[in-house]
Amino acid sequence: MQLKHRIITLTSTPQRLNIRENIDSRSTLSVQNIMTTGYAYLGNESVTTTVYGHKLYPAQSFTIEMATGDDLWAVGDSGVQVAIFIQDRE
Numbered sequence: 223m224q225l226k227h228r229i230i231t232l233t234s235t236p237q238r239l240n241i242r243e244n245i246d247s248r249s250t251l252s253v254q255n256i257m258t259t260g261y262a263y264l265g266n267e268s269v270t271t272t273v274y275g276h277k278l279y280p281a282q283s284f285t286i287e288m289a290t291g292d293d294l295w296a297v298g299d300s301g302v303q304v305a306i307f308i309q310d311r312e
Contacts, residue, residue, distance in 0.1 A: 224310040232262055232298025236269050239294045239306050251294060252307040254283035260299035269295045278304070 230237060239253060255262045255278040263274035264284060274297075276284055286294065296304065 226308045232302045236295045248311045249288045250309045251288050252285040254305045256305050260302040262298040262304050264296050267295050
């Protein structure tokens with residue numbers, strides 16, 4: 223098992239939340255909006271602030287099981303930061 227983490231500052235341009243270029247093993251990925259104001263929006267590579275799969279409110283987190291080849295993308299209100307935590311399980 224390997225653990226990875228980082229903090230990303232979001233913009234209106236979709237950013238891949240994987241720590242590596244691609245998920246190459248089964249992983250659990252957690253995203254936490256670490257701000258007290260502003261929103262993060264999660265989805266595919268076409269995510270926007272109006273078309274998204276999940277909206278993260280301030281201090282809210284989201285966890286998802288990722289398979290090999292999966293990607294999670296995000297955009298956010300200006301300056302919103304998210305903490306990324308990945309646990310590789312293989």
